[in-house]
Amino acid sequence: MQSETKSRVDQLTSPAGHPVSVLRFEGDIASTSKDAVLGAYQALPKGKVELVLLDFTKVDYINSSGIALVIQLLMEAANAGQKVYAFGLSAHFTKVFTMVGITKYAGLFPGQAEALAAL
């Protein structure tokens, strides 16, 4: 019943010339999404990635277990000295991410263009 989470990685360059790894998620982000969220992050080339952008544009449903996976990703990124940003969250999930404090560790942007422009 739990909808599958898909993820893929795009390598982009910000207008300022910084390489950015974009993790694009699709579907639900819930307890079953560990491979799609943490697995996709952990598969990024070690030592080469400094900026990570999370794309939630095609995500409809995130529950507290999914938020916990995002926090685990942020923990691992912080330990690796990487900066994480996110875009594409609905107004509701922007509010939820703010409520739980994720915005303290990951800047949120409305869309990819705004996020890249800030990096």
Added chain:
Amino acid sequence: MSEIKTTTVEVRLPSRMGFEKVAMSTASAVAKLMGFPDDRVEDLKTAVAEACINAIEHGNRLNDKLSVGVVLSAGEDSLEVKVIDDGKGMTKQPAKPDIDRKMHGEEDPRGMGMFLIQALVDEAEWVAGSGGKSSYVRLVIRLDKDAE
């Protein structure tokens, strides 16, 4: 005293992760029929989902032989949702999640469900059932929240 009409909708869910979305859809449909604005419907959907996940995972411990009851009672200016399971109920309120402690590995990254429920609805109470059965969480959202 005028009589307040209440309309009740009931859903029974299997204790399987993912079926909370059935309750979310039902709560959303009822709230929209009552005229709740979209942002409040989204708040309700997340609160109901988290209540159902807690009931499935912690109340009924994913036991497929047990079901989760969801009772939606639509009044004139508020919607009450009871999510009922066969667990012992909450004995204490968990601490408010602390993102700094979570980020430093001092607190489990999980454990935000009850916080989200309390933050997103106007009333939330956890009631332990007698004899360790039929415990429930009761949520209320009001149509005139901004007017208070």
